[in-house]
Amino acid sequence: MIVITGGTGQLGSQIVDRLIERVPADRVGVSVRDTDRATDLAARGVRVRRGNFSDPGSLAEAFEGAAQVLVVSTNESGETAVAQHATAIEAARDAGAKRILYTAHQGTADDSAFVPMVDHAATERHLAKAGTPFTALRNGFYASTVAHLIGRALETGELVAPADGRVSWTAHADLAEAAAVILADEGRFDGPTPPLTAPDALDLDDVAGILTELTGRSIRRVVADDTEWAAALAGNGVPAERADMLVGMFRAARRGEFTTTGPDLENLIQRPAVRVRSMLEEVVDQRRA
Template identity: 70%
Template sequence: MIVITGGTGGLGSQIVERLLERVPADQIGVSVREPGRAAGLAESGVRVRRGDFADPDSLADAFEGATQVLVVSIDETGEAAVAYHVAAVDAAREAGAKRVLYTSHQAASADSLFAPMPDHAATERHLAASGVPFTALRNGFYASTVPMLLGEALRTGELIAPADGPVSWTARADLAEAAAIILAEGGYEGPTPPLTAPVALDLRDVAGILTELTGRPVRRVVADDDEWAAGLTGHGVPEAQAELILGMFHAARRGEFAATGPELENLLGRPATPLRTILAEAVRAG
């Protein structure tokens, strides 16, 4: 049995969908905080059980009989996030899983300037010390982040953001398919090579793509860090969240997200989805 945490989430649900193309439904389980949201999966034959990283007893039940457990990282940062990931890894080990997989990041590092990256690195260290064979999926930065960085660029023709650097923006759907392939076929001991799109682009490149897609000039404008962050908080973004986002730009400047490689495309057996496709969807959406 392959058990996936967060099976109704943005990434987890897509992994389950692609895994169902490769593995019989009765060999797949999901661990979810709200089983009612997974009614469709249950109807398809997937085992649905409640599992909450904050409730170890629930994880013991959710992971029962698992040969593999994929721990999908949560959308939080700091000590609490690491503690939840550690709890899930330990529960998978205690349930007798033969392999634990974890959705990490290409830039996982203890000294990263982007807050989630040290958390990923800490979880990877715990995995390595757990005594269970593990795979850390070094996923590329979600390409779906880019439309959220555009601000009013499509309206004003100015893409205003702090100084950045090249990022190998990667489609979440591609990463979900890659995870399903690895779960179904095995391979990869320890951290994977970067699972990324084959090119790294900065926001100047993004402005150029938008210019081509819209037929209207879009100019990249570099904003002052503090003024930009203040603008976010002035529009209701919590200060801690604004600082988190600013950290992403700091890390990008240092080249933390610039790594690329052929591994994702080799796994998929096809070209990775280009950022242009993601941006074209954003343009059509308005």
């Protein structure tokens, strides 16, 4: 049995879809907070059980009989995230899993300027201490983030954001397929994987240039002050703590924390990775519709 947490989430659901193309559905289980959202998976033969990172007892049941457990990182950050990940790791170990996998990040580091990278590093230490063989998936930065960063650029002609750096933007679909390959071929990686990224790293100047080509109108990159940008987010209802965390993403990018790329993702999925340009084409088409 292979159990995936967050099986109805943006990444987890795609991992399940790709995995049941490779192994029988009755060998796949999901741990989800709301089982009502997973009725379609149950209908396809996937084992569905309730599991909540804040409820170790539910995880014990969700992970029962699992040979492998993939812990998809939570949307929380800081101590809350690390504690939830640790709870899931310990529950997987106690359930007798032979391997624990975790969705980390290419930029995982204790000294990162972006809090989630520090959380990933702390979680990887828990994995190493758990005493069970583990694989930490060093995923590239989700390319879907770019759609949020461009903001109203298509309407205003200005892409406004803090100073950044090149980022190895990588599609959820590619990362999901890579995870499915690794789960189906147990033991392919021991410990942290090589960077699982698209082959290119782009900054927002590059993104503005692509948008200019796609739309036929000038999209100008405008560099905003960190503090002013965070204040604008807060003024639009984003909690101040989250706004500050997002500024940390730009600071980390400026330091080159997300520039690393490698061939391993494409080698795993046996095809070219999705490029940012393709994703931006979809964004432009959607906003024109």
